[in-house]
Amino acid sequence: MKILVVGGGGREHAMVWKLAQSPRKPILFCAPGNAGIASLAECIPIKSDDVAGLKDFALRKQIDLTVIGPEAPLALGIVDEFRKARLRVFGPTRNAARLEASKIFSKEMMAQAKIRTAHAKSFEKLADALAYVERQELPIVLKADGLAQGKGVIIATTRQQAQQAIVDSMEKALFGQAGKQVLVEQYLDGEELTIMAFTDGNTVISMPPAQDHKRVGDGDTGLNTGGMGAYCPAPLGTPELQDRVHREVLQPMVDAMARLGSPFQGVLYAGLMVVKGTPYVLEFNARMGDPETQVVLPLLKTDFLDIIESVVEHRLDQLSVEWHPTATVCVVMASNGYPGSYQQGMPLSGLPPTAISSDSSVVFHAGTAQQGDEIVTAGGRVLSVLGRGRTLSEAQREAYRVVKTISFEGCHFRTDIAHRALTI
Secondary structure (H helix, E strand, O other): OEEEEEEOOHHHHHHHHHHHOOOOOOEEEEEEOOOOHHHOOEEOOOOOOOHHHHHHHHHHOOOOEEEEOOHHHHHOOHHHHHHHOOOOEEOOOOOOOHHHHOHHHHHHHHHHOOOOEOOEEEEOOHHHHHHHHOOOOOOEEEEEOOOOOOOOEEEEOOHHHHHHHHHHHHOOOOOHHHHOOEEEEEOOOOEEEEEEEEEOOOOEEEOOOEEEOOEEEOOOEEEEOOOOEEEEOOOOOOHHHHHHHHHHHHHHHHHHHHHHOOOOOEEEEEEEEEEOOEEEEEEEEOOOOOOHHHHHHHHEOOOHHHHHHHHHOOOHHHOOOOEOOOEEEEEEEEOOOOOOOOOOOOEOEOOOOOOOOOOOEEEEEOOEEEEOOEEEEOOOEEEEEEEEEOOHHHHHHHHHHHHOOOEOOOOEOOOOOOOOOOOO
């Protein structure tokens, strides 16, 4: 069986790594892939947002199944195009992916489905947005409507900050077209939690709860990033809370999308804020998170390929999904300057060989490339270093043990991943 994974980051490395463990021994391709993925799959130099190029490759190579990693090709309608060509593909259609591609659409759907979320108002005109924030309580949250690679959210603690964020987004186009419309949202004071779920458009199977670390600095300080690390399971996500999120968030949204005529197939990601024990939805994503995928998939006991096929074939209700009762911690090693501008091409040293194993650690590549005999940096987030253990403490110790063995010029990482669950 030939499988194509679309994407080239740490999430996609984790997906390829997990698919490579299938007893069905699939032949794996990844577009565009990275230096780590290359040891498990044939990397194809096609960008993840080149829908036509990917479709042509899948047809030419007679790919049996395509798995979409990142959000951009989903928003561009890659699933629709593949289905038109009678190619099997794992992921939501363009209309269903609007849950992530448009924060305004997502808020409208949450209102329809009666899903608890922060009060928000959307704006197309700069003057209206500026006038509105003058009357709101602080702090306040400003969000670009479209896709901004996890960086289109500003928490403003002063009126000046709020106004500047709106001007940067709507007038200066800091986030391009994504920020032409903005959402001004009530600030919720609580603790963040991620719960992802597999769904075939009807049945919903939740994954273990994870917690991402968005801020670049220790103690959750500094700029927002695409994610500096994660851990799973997060103690905040008690069995009772998981059940509540399934009943009050995930299943209602899947049902609402089906009623709309845009059934959601793939992975539905709920980014939550837990306020005094009550879950509120901050955002929905239309795919697996990064770096949450890197901590969740290693805990999956059921064959990942079986799950994907059950979703694609609308028979998820016939599958029992099992998880390992262990813990994982992932530390992101980033380039100097990230999440701002950064240099590329820095050689990496101390990298362990990529292997399919049940060892206590795995290094997932994100922004890496092969340059001659060397592996060099090729992105802001360079590596996702995973530690596994019987407890979160064990997993954390293992992750940082491996981090200390790897180096590249300008490398930086947080030293407190999982700090909310552990005393460091």
